[in-house]
Amino acid sequence: MRYKTEYLTMELPARRGFVNLTPEVERIVRESGVREGLVLVNPMHITASVFINDDEAGLHADFERWLERLAPQAPVDQYRHNDTGEDNADAHLKRQVMGREVVVAVTAGRLDLGRWERIFYGEFDGRRRKRVLVKVIGE
Amino acid sequence: MRYKTEYLTMELPARRGFVNLTPEVERIVRESGVREGLVLVNPMHITASVFINDDEAGLHADFERWLERLAPQAPVDQYRHNDTGEDNADAHLKRQVMGREVVVAVTAGRLDLGRWERIFYGEFDGRRRKRVLVKVIGE
Amino acid sequence: MRYKTEYLTMELPARRGFVNLTPEVERIVRESGVREGLVLVNPMHITASVFINDDEAGLHADFERWLERLAPQAPVDQYRHNDTGEDNADAHLKRQVMGREVVVAVTAGRLDLGRWERIFYGEFDGRRRKRVLVKVIGE
Numbered sequence: 001m002r003y004k005t006e007y008l009t010m011e012l013p014a015r016r017g018f019v020n021l022t023p024e025v026e027r028i029v030r031e032s033g034v035r036e037g038l039v040l041v042n043p044m045h046i047t048a049s050v051f052i053n054d055d056e057a058g059l060h061a062d063f064e065r066w067l068e069r070l071a072p073q074a075p076v077d078q079y080r081h082n083d084t085g086e087d088n089a090d091a092h093l094k095r096q097v098m099g100r101e102v103v104v105a106v107t108a109g110r111l112d113l114g115r116w117e118r119i120f121y122g123e124f125d126g127r128r129r130k131r132v133l134v135k136v137i138g139e
Numbered sequence: 140m141r142y143k144t145e146y147l148t149m150e151l152p153a154r155r156g157f158v159n160l161t162p163e164v165e166r167i168v169r170e171s172g173v174r175e176g177l178v179l180v181n182p183m184h185i186t187a188s189v190f191i192n193d194d195e196a197g198l199h200a201d202f203e204r205w206l207e208r209l210a211p212q213a214p215v216d217q218y219r220h221n222d223t224g225e226d227n228a229d230a231h232l233k234r235q236v237m238g239r240e241v242v243v244a245v246t247a248g249r250l251d252l253g254r255w256e257r258i259f260y261g262e263f264d265g266r267r268r269k270r271v272l273v274k275v276i277g278e
Numbered sequence: 279m280r281y282k283t284e285y286l287t288m289e290l291p292a293r294r295g296f297v298n299l300t301p302e303v304e305r306i307v308r309e310s311g312v313r314e315g316l317v318l319v320n321p322m323h324i325t326a327s328v329f330i331n332d333d334e335a336g337l338h339a340d341f342e343r344w345l346e347r348l349a350p351q352a353p354v355d356q357y358r359h360n361d362t363g364e365d366n367a368d369a370h371l372k373r374q375v376m377g378r379e380v381v382v383a384v385t386a387g388r389l390d391l392g393r394w395e396r397i398f399y400g401e402f403d404g405r406r407r408k409r410v411l412v413k414v415i416g417e
Contacts, residue, residue: 001140001279001417003314005385036142037276038179040316040381044392046331052239053185053231058219062228063235066210071344080336089340092331096341096376098235100330103179103242103381105274107144112272114183133390135383137315137416138276139140140279175281176415177318191378192324192370197358201367202374205349237374242318242381244413246283251411253322277415278279 003137004032007044012126015073018060019121021050021132025104026111028134035109037138042101044133047091047125049098055118067094067124091124098122106138142276143171146183151265154212157199158260160189160271164243165250167273174248176277181240183272186230186264188237194257206233206263230263237261245277281415282310285322290404293351296338297399299328299410303382304389306412313387315416320379322411325369325403327376333396345372345402369402376400384416 006028010019021041029039041050053059071093076082079089102119105112113119121132145167149158160180168178180189192198210232215221218228241258244251252258260271284306288297299319307317319328331337349371354360357367380397383390391397399410 001314003416005314005383005390036140036144038177038274038316040383042381042383044395046392046394051235053235054220056220056223058222059228059231061219062232066232070209070348080339081332081334083336084334089337092337093340093344096329096331099238099377101381103181103240105144105179105181105272107274112144112274114185114270116185117183131392133383135316135385135390138142175279175283177316177413190374192374193359195359195362197361198367198370200358201371205371209348238377242320242379244283244318244320244411246413251283251413253324253409255324256322277281 002032002034002139004028006134008132010121010130010132012123015126016064017123017126020055021119021121025119025134029106029111029136032136034106034136034138037106039104039106039136040101041119041134044131047088047095048130049095049122050102051098051122052102052117052119054116067097070097088125094124141171141173141278143167145273147271149260149269149271151262154265155203156262156265159194160258160260164258164273168245168250168275171275173245173275173277176245178243178245178275179240180258180273183270186227186234187269188234188261189241190237190261191241191256191258193255206236209236227264233263280310280312280417282306284412286410288399288408288410290401293404294342295401295404298333299397299399303397303412307384307389307414310414312384312414312416315384317382317384317414318379319397319412322409325366325373326408327373327400328380329376329400330380330395330397332394345375348375366403372402
């Protein structure tokens with residue numbers, strides 16, 4: 001069995017935003033030497049997501065508005081989590097809608113993605129340093 | 140290590156619908172010869188889901204109505220993604236609620252599912268040809 | 279390749295609740311002897327979730343209230359699934375928001391989790407015996 005683990009650093013300037021991780025994950029798969037297997041990609045934080053969807057700015061604006069409707073950030077005192085002094089309870093909820101992780105097939109040494117599938121980091125409580133774990137296993 | 144990759148074709152006659160993939164995934168696991176491992180099942184498209192839930196028509200009607208309430212298809216001009224000429228922004232959102240993929244354990248050569256767990260393809264923008272990837276790895 | 283499969287028993291006294299599974303999953307990873315690989319954790323039931331988030335009681339209260347707003351349990355006759363005699367259609371919906379499973383990296387023989395990441399069982403239709411599957415694969 002072959003494997004490779006790498007940690008990517010994220011630091012977004014705004015509270016929320018999306019970053020296309022696909023080129024980095026492709027590089028890690030290539031460097032791993034794995035030809036057939038799986039790659040796991042997840043944030044190591046509980047106010048962020050890794051998900052697969054379209055690389056289209058209009059859709060990202062729709063995600064932003066929709067998530068804010070499903071789990072609004074303000075007023076912060078609507079959440080018991082924020083009684084601890086935090087203001088990010090909404091980020092913990094948004095991350096559940098978007099999911100924590102993706103698992104992607106590696107076939108013939110490449111990410112086995114459909115034509116429009118792109119791997120994104122979704123930040124819901126940014127302006128701080130965070131990490132994303134990428135783990136490839138296979139042969 | 141053993142592995143097997145197969146691509147299933149989906150083409151639903153309606154915009155939305157659910158298809159039970161469990162027998163096909165069971166067949167692929169059997170043919171892979173993997174006795175202990177994992178199987179990944181995901182659509183290769185960003186307006187569809189693979190998820191595990193009940194094979195019960197009433198529940199599927201509930202999913203349809205509930206997803207339409209959380210992320211309505213119309214009016215299409217409520218979504219910036221649809222400014223590109225698409226009318227499927229809602230499908231990208233619904234797929235996030237239902238999730239992209241499932242990873243299922245393979246134990247003693249079989250899908251290690253609970254009594255009521257069934258693997259479903261969820262289509263949210265049908266009437267076109269799509270693919271589902273099934274990848275088994277293990278030994 | 280090494281692997282280990284274990285089934286944990288859950289029986290919550292209330293309809294809904296959260297249980298921190300992290301110590302049990304850590305133990306299983308340790309006992310598996312896997313140093314590098316993946317661990318899958320999922321309920322074998324379709325009215326429960328396994329997810330990763332914060333071990334903070336205020337946040338769990340927020341999840342409870344938020345999920346009840348997105349997919350209310352009552353009135354039970356709003357769901358076609360409940361025409362079968364069930365009263366748990368909402369639990370099938372809540373589980374989709376929170377997700378079915380988590381896949382976690384195993385690195386140097388340990389769960390490769392971020393500082394605040396904890397693995398939870400989320401019950402949405404309790405007061406009965408259920409099982410959680412834990413499967414470690416790697417080397």
